[in-house]
Amino acid sequence: MAIVLEGIKGTKSVADICREHKISQALYYRWRDKFLEGGKKALNNAQVDDNVYRAEREKLQKIIGKQAIQIEILKKQKNC
Template structure:
């Protein structure tokens, strides 16, 4: 599957992620690896109970795919330790933020309308729009 395959319109190359893993990595039986499977395999490799090559033969992923998972696993851990994780907003917060945005849009529309009316009134009075009336 990693080999180049000649097609009618040129050469086909498998899509590769930034970490070097193929998109849609699958078990030998054709099913995709779940997140739990990836974590279980990486943790088993970190425990050093068996060699990585042997672990990969038993579990199915290539060694390159295992090391890309390991890299992702360690990078995610670094971000979590550094506190860089983004918190997911809950539905109540989302509703509140949407209401606030709606209210702000209404205020903006009202002020834009008032400004337009004031400009029109000033033009009708014969003043330039940038003149300020003196008391």
């Protein structure tokens, strides 16, 4: 990961980084692509999680609303 980040920073050329770490440029670019894809997946999952939480929150709000109505009905019945 450190090698990929070093290349992304752009302070050194990819060729210099690969020479320094004794890896091929092809390997570096495979690692970089996997790294970037993993980041994309992580961010997409965060959006999915937000949608799941939003749906669950709406479901619970409906339940609470129904219970509040039932409580009001029971209070009215008790007062009659």
